[in-house]
Amino acid sequence: xxxxxxxxxxxxRRQVLQLLRKGPASAGDLADNFEVSKxxxxxxxxxxxxxxxxxxxxxxxSVIYHLNLSVLEDALMGFANTFGIGVExxxxxxxxxxxxxx
Amino acid sequence: xxxxxxxxxxxxRRQVLQLLRKGPASAGDLADNFEVSKxxxxxxxxxxxxxxxxxxxxxxxSVIYHLNLSVLEDALMGFANTFGIGVExxxxxxxxxxxxxx
DNA sequence: ACATCATTTCGATGATTAGCTAAATATCGA
DNA sequence: TCGATATTTAGCTAATCATCGAAATGATGT
Numbered sequence: 179x180x181x182x183x184x185x186x187x188x189x190x191r192r193q194v195l196q197l198l199r200k201g202p203a204s205a206g207d208l209a210d211n212f213e214v215s216k217x218x219x220x221x222x223x224x225x226x227x228x229x230x231x232x233x234x235x236x237x238x239x240s241v242i243y244h245l246n247l248s249v250l251e252d253a254l255m256g257f258a259n260t261f262g263i264g265v266e267x268x269x270x271x272x273x274x275x276x277x278x279x280x
Numbered sequence: 281x282x283x284x285x286x287x288x289x290x291x292x293r294r295q296v297l298q299l300l301r302k303g304p305a306s307a308g309d310l311a312d313n314f315e316v317s318k319x320x321x322x323x324x325x326x327x328x329x330x331x332x333x334x335x336x337x338x339x340x341x342s343v344i345y346h347l348n349l350s351v352l353e354d355a356l357m358g359f360a361n362t363f364g365i366g367v368e369x370x371x372x373x374x375x376x377x378x379x380x381x382x
Numbered sequence: 383a384c385a386t387c388a389t390t391t392c393g394a395t396g397a398t399t400a401g402c403t404a405a406a407t408a409t410c411g412a
Numbered sequence: 413t414c415g416a417t418a419t420t421t422a423g424c425t426a427a428t429c430a431t432c433g434a435a436a437t438g439a440t441g442t
Contacts, residue, residue: 183289187282218431220390239388239439251365254356263353264366320401322420341409341418
């Protein structure tokens, strides 16, 4: 939980997640969207990985990053729900919501 | 936005918000729930204040902290919505949701 | 085997953070 | 005004963080 919010506290990392919303992308392609160095981006990726907000897959020379949307959803909504925020829609969403939590 | 997630990244601060869910409380009463020193708690309160997650009211010797639930909701749901997470319930919630964003 | 490309690790630096004790500020009641 | 109570500020330390350039790792193609 702390690791997720910590990961989300950096604008660069939030934007990486936004980019991944459109689909998986390589470390290099992601990095091209930012001004900072590749080592710095690699560190940001590591934070996102440790928070389980992304997972990776190796493809030749490249490393492809995928968004773990369910982890983001569980953390955000799980926390919101303890405040009575963020409402429920249907039984299916309910069920998936009860499963995991970092 | 960053300030909110930064504030939420600390377990102590998250728990302070949880305590405030039951209603306003003084700095001292809140601090009594934790092991850390009062100055440390005061610093945590300052972080929550700067994120606008709480506001204060002076009552005699005490400072009363109030939860700003709408700020928490707007930040959490606003961000979640950009991922298609966190569904809508009714028109009224919709309208209030469109207003602010940190 | 070698050169190249993609990514991560290493090692360093300056900034920020959480924590503490001690001191300052503010309010109240006697 | 004095003393007690509630909270914050000041000053410090140790740990973590974002950032960099340089070096290491891993995979591909020649």
